[in-house]
Amino acid sequence: MKDYLIIRISLLLVFINIVSCKVDKKTTYDLLLKNGNVIDLETGTISVQNILIANGRITKIVAAEDTQNINAKTIRDVSNKYILPGFWDNHVHFRGGDSLIKANKDFLTLFMANGITTVRDAGGDLTSSVMRWKDSIASDELLGPTIFTSGPKIDGPNGTWAGSLEVSNTNEINQALDSLQKIPVDFVKIYDSRISGENYLNTIIAAEKRNLISSGHMPFTVTLDETISAGVDAVEHLYYVMKGCSSNEREITDRLVKKEIGFWDAMPLLQESYSDSTAQSTFARLKTEGVYVVPTLHIGETLSYLDEVNHKNDTYLRYMDKGIIKTYDGRIQRALNASEQQTKDRKALQLFFGELAKSLHDSGVNLLAGSDSGAYNSYTYPGISLHKELEQLVSIGIAPLEALKTSAYNGAKFLKKDNDYGELAINKIADIVVLNGNPLEDISQTQNIQMVVKQGKVWEQNELNKRLESLRKDKN
Secondary structure, three states: OHHHHHHHHHHHHHHHHHHHHHHHOOEEEEEEEEEEEEEOOOOOOEEEEEEEEEOOEEEEEEEOOOOOOEEEEEEEEOOOOEEEEOEEEEEEOOOOOHHHHHHHHHHHHHHHHOOEEEEEEOOOOOHHHHHHHHHHHHOOOOOOOEEEEOOOOEEOOOOOOOOOEEOOOHHHHHHHHHHHHHOOOOOEEEOOOOOOHHHHHHHHHHHHHOOOOEEEOOOOOOOHHHHHHHOOOEEEOOHHHHHOOEOOHHHHHHHHHOOOOOHHHHHHHHHHOEOHHHHHHHHHHHHHOOOEEEOOHHHHHHHHOOOOOOOOOOHHHHHOOHHHHHHOHHHHHHHHHOOHHHHHHHHHHHHHHHHHHHHHHHOOOOEOOOOOEOOOOOOOOOOHHHHHHHHHHHHOOOOHHHHHHHHHHHHHHHOOOOOOOOOOOOOOEOOEEEEOOOOOOOHHHHHOEEEEEEOOEEEEHHHHHHHHHOOOHHHO
16 A cells, blocks of 8 residues: 555656646747837737747737746847838839849849838739749748739730730630739739720639739729729729719710820819719729729829939939839930920829828728839839838828838738738738837838848848848949
8 A cells, every 4th residue: 555655646746747847848939029019000009019930920929028938049129119010012013024134133132121021013024033033032042022923914915014915805814814823923913005995804804703813904995883893803003093083984984995085185184073972982882892902102203203303313223223224214204205284284193193092091992002113113112112102191191000001911911811911910920020110100110120020030120231232233
């Protein structure tokens, strides 16, 4: 009996020792961001918390004082800093032909140096290179943002942009979508330079049947209501929304179909016939159908004032390849050669677009912050232009929190990637930006970056700046 008791006591002691070891054992994480002001993009609340990261994902978020049983291979004290998801630029372009592949690849560093951890590539002619970069970034072999791409645009015969998939009938539409799915792309981008209204709508309908996300420019030979009914998921730029706010949209569309007027001829007619009641009905439909709108206000502002603003001393011009700068010439010459009335109309239209974007937001339509940066878009520089877009949104009266939502938060939802991105939450991919100032008080603080975390790996701003400086063309 005595031996039996001794055995039971010994086993009990062993069990207690095992349990004790489990309680005392600390979990080891790859990265701890300690004591940061974490911004909740849903509510706008700020709380001091520790973010724990392992295997490239956020594993745990705990109160700042709760540091028991926590070990981390890397610890960064981010006291008094502000933490939010890495920024998304929801409209960029990689394009310009083989001679500009290296120049476009350099954009990846520009994005990262500006805290942009994800970009939505809205169509170009460098798809093979983009897909290689995309894979290399995902495997941590290349520094750059996660790329979600449309691949080549879909357009009509003899489309404006090189590399576009040209469609003129249903069979060609299906062939184009087949080829895009083989790449595979993340969404379908439709352009309006040559595509017929019928083929445009049929492309959206066909993409919808395949459960593909679609976005694009809308030919002025169709109405916005027809586009929404076809199932478009996002409208790129505000021209097309403005058209849907005109009380005379049908009449103006008929004139465009008959080729009595062109795209730019329609602008003042649409602006003059803007109807608040029609607009409110349009906004309600966009909201109900979950259609996103990409305002691209910054590029509009930049292009509208090319006649007044001298960009020769722009800081970011020094990072642009000569080949990229050469692509700027077309828009610059058009601006310089425009008549006084055309210049005046363009500036008035830009002011109108600011008011339109604010009305869209106030009506509950989801906006996406996108720069439209890339070759051919003069002085709209990759990286910094996303921050300028956020500033534009705030300047028209949108609150900083709501402006911030148009980047990562809405971007992830639009592409149906919100299980992995868009918020600082457990199990989300650890793409994070740490700011020195509070962007909810001053939106320009989005540029005041202390560090960027990409898939759990820390990049201090001084490291990113060194990489940025290596791109300077004025030193070469």
